[in-house]
Amino acid sequence: MAKSKLLRMDNIGIMVSDMKKTVAFFKELGLEVQGEATVEGKWVDKILALENVKCDIVMMQTPGSEVRLELSEFKRPKAISGEPAPVNTAGLHRIMFAVTDINETIERLRGHGAEMLDEIVQYENAYLLCYLRGPDGIIVALAQEL
Structure with a gap:
């Protein structure tokens, strides 16, 4: 059996609290909006292991690249927020x-x-x-x- 291979990096997902503000920030940097959608329903609940999900999504792309940034803003359940983590926190860094x-x-x-x-x-x-x-x-x- 052939070993599966990686095809590409599709996107990086970031949870945001203010979609309009965040989209404006990344547009100013030079990213372009590729599409917008609202997702909800049982399939989303199952994927995210949450109940009654409704989430707005904006896909942005860097010029000349296939890499996209997926911005998500939860309408329900409400997003959980806290203090920004210092740069030496394990997980997504930058x-x-x-x-x-x-x-x-x-x-x-x-x-x-x-x-x-x-x-x-x-x-x-x-x-x-x-x-x-x-x-x-x-x-x-x-x-x-x-």
Whole structure:
């Protein structure tokens, strides 16, 4: 029997509390909306191991790539929120994007509530790098090739 093989990374899912704000943030970064839907019903309840689920979903895609970001906002049951986790918390750490101008990108994202975690640093003679927090404490890393 042939061994199954990985075909691609399809998407990264992020739970959000304010879809409109989060979509605006990622649009400002340069992602494009690919589709929107509301999901509910027994099949969703079974997949998520929750009851009476109703969830809005927006799929966004990076230009020139097949990788998508799936943003989900629960209408029911209500989303659980807490304090943003520090960057050394196990689990999903961050999403990194390559940009052409890190300073200009940061300024645009600040207009959507982004906060720098520290400062822009240079890694060798290769990259400028920084981490910032977007909506719901989502950690976004930016990299500018030198």
